[in-house]
Amino acid sequence: MAKTIIVGIAGGSASGKSTFTKELAEALKGLRVCQLHMDTYFRAPGERPVAEAPVTGRSYRDDNHPDTVDLEKLKGDLQQARQSGEYEVIIVEGLLTLWDKEIRDRLNLRLYVECRPDERIVRRLRRNMGWGLSFDEIADVYLDLVRYRHDEYVESSKWQADFILNGSKPSPIALDAVVLYIRSLL
Numbered sequence: 001m002a003k004t005i006i007v008g009i010a011g012g013s014a015s016g017k018s019t020f021t022k023e024l025a026e027a028l029k030g031l032r033v034c035q036l037h038m039d040t041y042f043r044a045p046g047e048r049p050v051a052e053a054p055v056t057g058r059s060y061r062d063d064n065h066p067d068t069v070d071l072e073k074l075k076g077d078l079q080q081a082r083q084s085g086e087y088e089v090i091i092v093e094g095l096l097t098l099w100d101k102e103i104r105d106r107l108n109l110r111l112y113v114e115c116r117p118d119e120r121i122v123r124r125l126r127r128n129m130g131w132g133l134s135f136d137e138i139a140d141v142y143l144d145l146v147r148y149r150h151d152e153y154v155e156s157s158k159w160q161a162d163f164i165l166n167g168s169k170p171s172p173i174a175l176d177a178v179v180l181y182i183r184s185l186l
Contacts, residue, residue, distance in 0.1 A: 004082050005185050006090045006106055007178075010097040010157055011113030012150050013064070014123035016167030020113055021093040023170070027179045031186070034087040038094020041074045043067075053144035060141050064149035066096055075102055082106075088186055098157035108185060111178065112158045115167030117147065 007024070011017045018037070025033050042048070042063070051062035062068060074092075081090050098104050098112060115123075121142055128138045158164065165174050 003186060004085075004087055004090060005108045005182055006078070006082065006092065007109045007111065007182065008097040008103065008107040009091060009093040009111045009113065010095065010099070010154065010161070011167060012115060012117070012120050012154050013095065013146060014120045014127060015113045015115035016165075016170065017093050017095075017113050020111075020165060020167070020170065020175075021091055023175055024091060024178060027175055028089055028182065031088045032086060034081045034090045036074060036078060036081070036090065036092045038069055038074065038092070038096060041070045041094075043070055051145060054148055056144050058140075058144055060145050062145065062149070064095065064146050064153070066099065066153065069094070069096060071096070071100055071103070078103070078106065089182060095154050096157070098160040099153050104157075104160055109178070109181065110160055110162045112161035112164045113167040114158070114164050117150075119168055 009017050009021055009024075021035060021037070025035055045061065048068045049062045049065050050059050051065065052059055078090065078092060081087055092103060092107070096103075097107075098110055104110065121139075124142060125135060125138050129135065163174075163178070165171070
């Protein structure tokens with residue numbers, strides 16, 4: 001079986017994870033690359049946990065908790081993609097990529113995309129308003145719950161990364177360095 005390199009990319013909501021993943025896949029043109037995006041593993045809305053906001057006590061569907069994502073299916077798909085021999089590089093991208101120990105232990109390279117909270121909330125507002133949500137809906141859930149989950153699950157996993165990348169000002173040098181490293185492993 002040919003060697004398969006597995007790259008994990010984590011970071012906060014709207015930090016630039018998906019953008020970096022797309023740029024990395026494009027920079028690896030010529031290699032067989034598989035992308036596994038954690039967002040595609042969300043459980044059905046009725047199966048996601050509901051949480052009480054720590055300060056306001058309001059209840060929200062908790063889309064930033066590990067139980068929201070079918071991590072077992074993701075792990076199975078990751079294992080299947082690796083064992084298939086079809087891919088030289090597998091990229092696993094999502095909030096909890098570095099939080100989950102089983103996923104983290106399978107990674108050959110661990111990346112964290114860092115972006116300041118004020119910039120991430122502005123990006124999140126723009127993105128989610130484009131999906132039809134109101135400013136107040138987005139701001140309320142962010143202030144009441146998302147930022148606490150970020151501290152609990154995402155920010156705390158940053159220290160598992162091999163490299164922390166700048167999500168505010170993506171660097172072509174950082175992208176080139178990551179690509180060079182991946183190619184050197186192959």
